Amino acid sequence: MAFTIAIDGPAAAGKGTISKAVAAHFGFAHLDTGLLYRAVGAKTLSGTSAIAAAQGLQPEDLENDSLRTPEVAQAASKVAAFPEVRAALVDFQRAFARRAGGAVLDGRDIGTVICPQAEAKLFVTASAEVRAKRRFDELAAKGLADDYEAVLRDVRERDDRDMNRSDAPLKPAADAVLLDTSDLSIDEAVRQAISLISERT
Numbered sequence: 001m002a003f004t005i006a007i008d009g010p011a012a013a014g015k016g017t018i019s020k021a022v023a024a025h026f027g028f029a030h031l032d033t034g035l036l037y038r039a040v041g042a043k044t045l046s047g048t049s050a051i052a053a054a055q056g057l058q059p060e061d062l063e064n065d066s067l068r069t070p071e072v073a074q075a076a077s078k079v080a081a082f083p084e085v086r087a088a089l090v091d092f093q094r095a096f097a098r099r100a101g102g103a104v105l106d107g108r109d110i111g112t113v114i115c116p117q118a119e120a121k122l123f124v125t126a127s128a129e130v131r132a133k134r135r136f137d138e139l140a141a142k143g144l145a146d147d148y149e150a151v152l153r154d155v156r157e158r159d160d161r162d163m164n165r166s167d168a169p170l171k172p173a174a175d176a177v178l179l180d181t182s183d184l185s186i187d188e189a190v191r192q193a194i195s196l197i198s199e200r201t
Contacts, residue, residue, distance in 0.1 A: 003028070003118075005197055006110035009124035011073070011158050012131035012138075014181045014189050018124055019106035020198060021190040023135030026104075031096045033107035033114070034076065036089050038067040041075030050079040054088035070144060070154065077158045079086060080108070084165040090114060108162055120200035122193060123172035126182040128155050180194040 009015040016032055023030035039061040043053035066072060073124060079085050086109075093114045099102050105114065110123035126134075139145035152187035162170040172178060177196050181189045 001102075002098045002100060002144065003119050003201070004097045004115050004178075005102070005104040006097075006115045006118035006121045006168070007104065007106040007124060007193075008110050008112070008122070009106075009178065010109055010126075010131065010162065011155060012135040012184070013124045013126045014047075014134075015106045015122075016158050017123075017126040018179075018181075018187055018190055019104050022193055023104040025194050026102060026197075026201075028102035029096070029099060030104045031093065031106075033105055034091075035062045035079045035091055036083075036092065037069060037070065037076040039064065040079050040085060040089075041077075041183050042067055042072045044074050045071065045078055047059045050082050051084045051088070054079070054085040057089070057092075070139065070151075074154065074158070077161050081161060081165040081167070086113075086168055093154065108170040109168040111176050112190070113168045114173060120197045122179050122196060123176040123178035124157075124179045124181060126180060126194075128152065128159065130182045131155055154194050 007019045008016050011021040020030055030143055036057065037058055040050060042064060044050050092103060097105055097115045111118055129152065132155045133150065135155065136145055136151040137147045179193060
């Protein structure tokens with residue numbers, strides 16, 4: 001039996017961590033759909049057109065360690081604004097969502113565009129300042145950032161692009177449950193997410 005959990009939200013709100021924990025709790029498969037766009041973005045940085053990169057994407061392209069860099073994150077946000085790129089990746093995501101045994105997908109348009117009929121939907125968010133601090137700490141630990149204000153600017157610019165693009169803008173689905181993680185620890189956020197989804201199951 002297929003059961004789809006759609007988890008959306010802006011960058012660094014905690015949706016990836018929550019999604020992995022939710023998938024493990026329920027024994028569902030997990031897909032970080034942002035990795036699809038990061039993989040396409042990474043290919044554009046080496047000269048491939050965004051549309052060609054999306055149409056030729058392979059599963060092994062998602063296993064590249066460089067997909068977590070700030071440069072790739074910005075490239076991912078830019079290519080995600082192309083309707084042709086989004087269209088090329090829709091079928092992959094929808095097939096994954098309806099696989100037997102259940103699936104958790106996290107991204108920015110799962111509950112609104114990819115899986116509007118998902119059995120459970122969460123919209124995970126947090127203030128821009130909190131999200132920037134989380135991203136800064138993560139990047140600083142890897143030696144990839146030393147300027148919090150620059151990370152905050154990047155977060156706000158990405159939010160603006162994601163929320164105001166013409167195709168599949170970032171927004172909560174009408175029937176999504178809002179989960180604000182600004183003042184929650186990871187464990188608290190995961191517990192709340194599992195509780196909210198359990199009510200739908």
